[in-house]
Amino acid sequence: MIRTSTFRHHHVQLHSTVEGLSAVLAWAASIDAAEQAALRLQELKGQLIIHLELEDTLLYARLLDHPSPALRTATQGFKDEIVHFAAAFAEFCHTWQRPQTIGSDWATFVAETEALLTALARRIHREETELFPLIDDAERVPVEAAS
Numbered sequence: 083m084i085r086t087s088t089f090r091h092h093h094v095q096l097h098s099t100v101e102g103l104s105a106v107l108a109w110a111a112s113i114d115a116a117e118q119a120a121l122r123l124q125e126l127k128g129q130l131i132i133h134l135e136l137e138d139t140l141l142y143a144r145l146l147d148h149p150s151p152a153l154r155t156a157t158q159g160f161k162d163e164i165v166h167f168a169a170a171f172a173e174f175c176h177t178w179q180r181p182q183t184i185g186s187d188w189a190t191f192v193a194e195t196e197a198l199l200t201a202l203a204r205r206i207h208r209e210e211t212e213l214f215p216l217i218d219d220a221e222r223v224p225v226e227a228a229s
Protein backbone atom coordinates (compact mmCIF):
# COMPACT_ATOMS: atom_id res chain seq x y z
CA MET A 83 0.00 0.00 0.00
CA ILE A 84 1.21 3.46 -0.90
CA ARG A 85 0.64 6.00 1.84
CA THR A 86 0.74 9.75 1.28
CA SER A 87 0.77 10.76 4.96
CA THR A 88 4.56 11.18 5.14
CA PHE A 89 4.58 13.39 2.07
CA ARG A 90 1.64 15.41 3.33
CA HIS A 91 3.56 15.95 6.57
CA HIS A 92 6.60 17.09 4.58
CA HIS A 93 4.35 19.58 2.82
CA VAL A 94 3.26 21.02 6.16
CA GLN A 95 6.91 21.38 7.19
CA LEU A 96 7.83 22.98 3.86
CA HIS A 97 4.91 25.39 4.20
CA SER A 98 6.12 26.43 7.64
CA THR A 99 9.64 27.04 6.34
CA VAL A 100 8.27 29.00 3.37
CA GLU A 101 6.25 31.17 5.77
CA GLY A 102 9.41 31.92 7.73
CA LEU A 103 11.31 32.88 4.60
CA SER A 104 8.37 34.93 3.32
CA ALA A 105 8.28 36.86 6.59
CA VAL A 106 11.94 37.80 6.15
CA LEU A 107 11.24 39.01 2.61
CA ALA A 108 9.00 41.70 4.11
CA TRP A 109 11.90 43.19 6.04
CA ALA A 110 13.71 46.25 4.84
CA ALA A 111 17.01 45.60 3.10
CA SER A 112 19.75 45.16 5.71
CA ILE A 113 22.60 42.88 6.67
CA ASP A 114 20.33 41.18 9.22
CA ALA A 115 17.65 40.60 6.58
CA ALA A 116 20.20 39.14 4.15
CA GLU A 117 21.67 36.85 6.83
CA GLN A 118 18.24 35.64 7.94
CA ALA A 119 17.15 35.11 4.34
CA ALA A 120 20.27 33.05 3.64
CA LEU A 121 19.63 30.91 6.75
CA ARG A 122 15.97 30.37 5.86
CA LEU A 123 16.87 29.55 2.27
CA GLN A 124 19.39 26.94 3.44
CA GLU A 125 16.73 25.44 5.69
CA LEU A 126 14.28 25.26 2.78
CA LYS A 127 16.95 23.81 0.52
CA GLY A 128 17.74 21.04 3.01
CA GLN A 129 14.10 20.13 3.50
CA LEU A 130 13.30 20.25 -0.19
CA ILE A 131 16.28 18.12 -1.22
CA ILE A 132 15.26 15.39 1.24
CA HIS A 133 11.60 15.64 0.26
CA LEU A 134 12.28 15.43 -3.48
CA GLU A 135 14.67 12.51 -3.05
CA LEU A 136 12.17 10.56 -0.97
CA GLU A 137 9.36 11.44 -3.35
CA ASP A 138 11.38 10.21 -6.31
CA THR A 139 12.67 6.99 -4.75
CA LEU A 140 9.81 6.00 -2.45
CA LEU A 141 6.72 7.42 -4.08
CA TYR A 142 7.14 7.97 -7.81
CA ALA A 143 9.11 4.77 -8.38
CA ARG A 144 6.28 2.72 -6.86
CA LEU A 145 3.55 4.71 -8.58
CA LEU A 146 5.10 4.20 -12.00
CA ASP A 147 4.64 0.44 -11.44
CA HIS A 148 1.06 0.79 -10.18
CA PRO A 149 -1.66 -1.16 -12.02
CA SER A 150 -3.72 2.00 -12.59
CA PRO A 151 -2.88 3.57 -16.00
CA ALA A 152 -4.32 6.93 -14.88
CA LEU A 153 -2.10 6.97 -11.82
CA ARG A 154 0.99 5.99 -13.82
CA THR A 155 0.31 8.75 -16.37
CA ALA A 156 -0.29 11.39 -13.71
CA THR A 157 2.84 10.30 -11.83
CA GLN A 158 4.99 10.52 -14.95
CA GLY A 159 3.72 14.06 -15.55
CA PHE A 160 4.53 15.12 -11.99
CA LYS A 161 7.94 13.43 -12.17
CA ASP A 162 8.82 15.14 -15.46
CA GLU A 163 7.66 18.51 -14.15
CA ILE A 164 9.68 18.38 -10.94
CA VAL A 165 12.93 17.90 -12.85
CA HIS A 166 12.56 21.43 -14.24
CA PHE A 167 11.61 22.89 -10.88
CA ALA A 168 14.52 21.16 -9.13
CA ALA A 169 16.98 22.51 -11.69
CA ALA A 170 15.61 26.04 -11.34
CA PHE A 171 15.69 25.76 -7.55
CA ALA A 172 19.31 24.53 -7.58
CA GLU A 173 20.34 27.42 -9.81
CA PHE A 174 18.46 29.87 -7.59
CA CYS A 175 20.18 28.53 -4.46
CA HIS A 176 23.57 28.70 -6.14
CA THR A 177 22.99 32.31 -7.16
CA TRP A 178 21.69 33.43 -3.77
CA GLN A 179 23.71 31.30 -1.38
CA ARG A 180 25.66 34.12 0.27
CA PRO A 181 24.20 36.86 2.47
CA GLN A 182 26.49 39.36 0.74
CA THR A 183 24.96 38.56 -2.64
CA ILE A 184 21.45 38.73 -1.22
CA GLY A 185 22.15 42.03 0.52
CA SER A 186 23.73 43.61 -2.55
CA ASP A 187 20.53 43.17 -4.59
CA TRP A 188 17.76 42.74 -2.05
CA ALA A 189 14.93 43.79 -4.38
CA THR A 190 15.89 41.22 -7.03
CA PHE A 191 16.35 38.53 -4.40
CA VAL A 192 12.90 39.26 -2.97
CA ALA A 193 11.22 39.20 -6.40
CA GLU A 194 12.94 35.97 -7.48
CA THR A 195 12.28 34.31 -4.12
CA GLU A 196 8.60 35.23 -4.20
CA ALA A 197 8.31 33.76 -7.71
CA LEU A 198 10.06 30.57 -6.62
CA LEU A 199 7.93 30.20 -3.49
CA THR A 200 4.78 30.73 -5.55
CA ALA A 201 5.86 27.97 -7.93
CA LEU A 202 6.60 25.67 -4.99
CA ALA A 203 3.24 26.42 -3.37
CA ARG A 204 1.44 25.67 -6.65
CA ARG A 205 3.32 22.41 -7.00
CA ILE A 206 2.47 21.31 -3.46
CA HIS A 207 -1.17 22.31 -3.97
CA ARG A 208 -1.36 20.26 -7.17
CA GLU A 209 0.15 17.23 -5.45
CA GLU A 210 -2.31 17.57 -2.58
CA THR A 211 -5.37 18.12 -4.78
CA GLU A 212 -4.58 16.10 -7.91
CA LEU A 213 -1.99 13.38 -7.32
CA PHE A 214 -2.61 12.36 -3.72
CA PRO A 215 -6.37 11.87 -4.21
CA LEU A 216 -5.59 9.63 -7.21
CA ILE A 217 -3.24 7.61 -5.04
CA ASP A 218 -5.76 7.35 -2.22
CA ASP A 219 -8.53 6.32 -4.63
CA ALA A 220 -6.34 3.77 -6.42
CA GLU A 221 -5.29 2.22 -3.13
CA ARG A 222 -8.94 1.73 -2.12
CA VAL A 223 -9.69 -0.22 -5.31
CA PRO A 224 -8.66 -3.90 -5.38
CA VAL A 225 -5.72 -4.49 -7.72
CA GLU A 226 -7.80 -6.68 -10.06
CA ALA A 227 -10.33 -3.88 -10.56
CA ALA A 228 -7.64 -1.26 -11.26
CA SER A 229 -6.27 -3.17 -14.27
